[in-house]
Amino acid sequence: MEPHQPIRTTDRRLTLALVFLGVLALLSAVAAIAIVVLDRPDGRQQQIARDRAGTGARADLGDISSTPAVSQPPIGDNQAPAATGTPAGGGDHAPKPAGPQIVYFRVQQQPRCDTAGNHTPATVQWKLSGATGAALSVDNPGLVGSYRSYTGTTGTETLNFSCGGGPGSTETHVYTLYTVGGGQQRSRTINVSATVPGAPPIPTASTTP
Template sequence: MTVRRRLAALLALTVALSGCSPAGAESPSAGSTATAPTADDCGDAAATVQKHLNSSDVTTVTVNGQCTNVTIDTGLTDADTARGRKLCESAAEVAYVGDVNSVTVRSKSKAELSIGIPGAACLSAAGDGAGAPAGDAPQAGDEPASTPSPSHQPTPAATKKRTLPPGSVVTVQPIVPTIEYFRVKRKPECRSVKDGVVHEGAPAILEWQVTGTGKVQLSVDGPGLYAEYGPSGSDSLPFPCDVAPGATQSHSFTLTAIGLGRNRSRTLVVKAQAG
């Protein structure tokens, strides 16, 4: 796929996520007034991103699109796409929390330098830093694709200005994350007493690796949120043993990768023998 098509598709997805009603949403009744969340309603996402970037290039960081987009305004020129993409990649490390699902970096003139969504590398306005700039003709070896009619062929400029009438329904292809692994890094141990010596128990240590999302959730022994984590990591989890000596204690741990429109889960049942 050419860089131009990739950038246009990513921009179209960002607009659909931040500015369109979800499928099945009801339009406001006549006479009612819909109030969009203000920046103060979006938590500390803007402050978190600005602190994480800690760059003199950044002038302001705001949260827009009903708390779904972080916009980073800079003092960079329109040609500084590489530096803009670097800021986007850095912001993506902390931005995707709550409802935030896109990052936009703009130049001093408000031109877009780079954009990103969870589970994908940021793209620069110059074509992901390689190849021909957006607008050039495809080169030999580009992936073949059917060309839509001119009236339906999106461009970055047209996508940015696109508006839809109230009540419009936009279908977005879900991004389903992949759980590369979710496993026991160290087995737990129950507290035991042997020959008068007390052996304290040990927690279960689990580790995971997920792609296609920036957030996972963990539940223990059934539904209910225990904690949220990043896409890669490990944690030491309590493993209480409430069975008689010699019996087997088990606990279940469910990891849920939070996708864009669809989640994916995996459950581990971990066992240890009581002393």
């Protein structure tokens, strides 16, 4: 029985070695599976990610499809496109009249008369555009510049009133302004009057019965 003892010892060592290798192989497989599981998200997370991606895509498609398409009608040979912006004749872009214009011609100071024969003269003023000067006529509107001519587009003139008609009388003068230069001539006429105050009433004597 002595010769068989070394064989049993050798078999036991071989068996232990195989068991140890098997355990190592099993541990390696478990570790590999754990690494794979940890690296991959679970099915629920993958489903949530897919749902979010699908929702975003549907939202983008919904935004695009909800916008109505705007089409322009074809413009024929005799059809002009619709005008936009400020209509003609209004706003700052309205066309200005051509040629010289009288912006204003008015009385700056009204004449006055009193019973003593004193008077305050009349003063007229004007402003033009598109002209080189002005011409003034007094009581003669058919004769351009019968009183005086002026250069420039603004001016004033003082005109006397005689106030010599007596109490209650009215004196009237006709002033006509003409544009000079710049194109077709324009004119404007104003009438200015002043009345002499009437004499104070004479007191009447009263009688006592």
